[in-house]
Amino acid sequence: MKRSTLEFLCCPGCQAALSLSNEFGEKAVYRGELYCSHCERSFLIKNGVAHFIHPRELEGLNRQFARSYNWFSHVYALFTKVAFLPFGGERRARKEILNRLELNSGRILEVSIGSGENLPYLFESPGVGEVYGLDISAGQLARCNSFITKRGWPVELFLGTAEALPFKSDSFDSVLHIGGINFFSSKKKAIEEMIRVARPKSKIVIADESERLAKLLYRIPGFMHSNKGNEVDTTMPSQLVPETMEEIRVDGIWKAHGQYHGYCLEFRKPS
Ligand SMILES: C[S@@+](CC[C@H](N)C(=O)[O-])C[C@H]1O[C@@H](n2cnc3c(N)ncnc32)[C@H](O)[C@@H]1O
Secondary structure, three states, X not given: OEHHHHHHEOOOOOXXXXXXXEEXXXXXXXXXXXXXXXXXXXXXXXXXXXXXXXXXXXXXXXXXXXXXXXXXXXXXXXXXXXXXXXHOOHHHHHHHHHOOOOOOOOEEEEEOOOOOOOHHHHHOOOOOOEEEEEEOOHHHHHHHHHHHHHHOOOEXXXXXXXXXXXXXXXXXXXXXXXXXXXXXXXXXXXXXXXHHHEEEEEEEEEXXXXXXXXXXXXXXXXXXXXXXXXXXXXXXXHHHOOOOOEEEEEEEEEEEXXXXXXXXXXXXXXX
């Protein structure tokens, strides 16, 4: 983690500033501890990645998905390549969403970065600036970390939840999320957080599978194994976007056999 990143990090619980101690590393912090003097919590930095959650503290769907993505991370890159074949392949399926970002060499945050499968497409854009990625799964982040190290891309990673982002308000020039929100513990909090950390006038782009596909996934035995039969709201979350947002737009994406299998929800934070 770059030392300059500390300037826009905050406690995910109370949003107070954090102080760094016990650090190791010169230009970047490789190991260390972030401390919130307001709520007296501390967060470890391991291998340059700040850990803002402890998996044992997670509840509900977040607990389940953090665990399942830890093992799924081993095959996730291959899985997405195969899953996107019906929609014209991975490049096309991802660019359908990424082309909506307005990259202006500023800071971009990918909420739920996973193993970093959007990064090759982000880094081929001349407008890409500093990239920051957060995910709830340590397994996904470990894959992502080795991917960015191999490619030499300047990406900073954080272990945390979309519902409590460890960043100060108005920190990012673009916010992106693909593929997780349908099954977040709280879509509402996640959208509020993406809006909070985005700078005024910046664009927020959120995409996931369609409600029909999400319902099918939900019925796969084992997919929701710890949900104990509770219904999960798989509706597309456009109603959770506050009316104060500008240029709100929803499009069908990932079309195959005459049907859209995903949605892309985009809007701009007002100035
Ligand atoms: C289908 S993957 C998408 C990964 C990546 N965005 C992509 O386009 O390939 C969903 C990701 O959401 C993450 N995730 C699930 N719940 C989350 C939460 N509450 N907060 C942050 N990330 C979460 C999972 O760990 C997983 O990496």
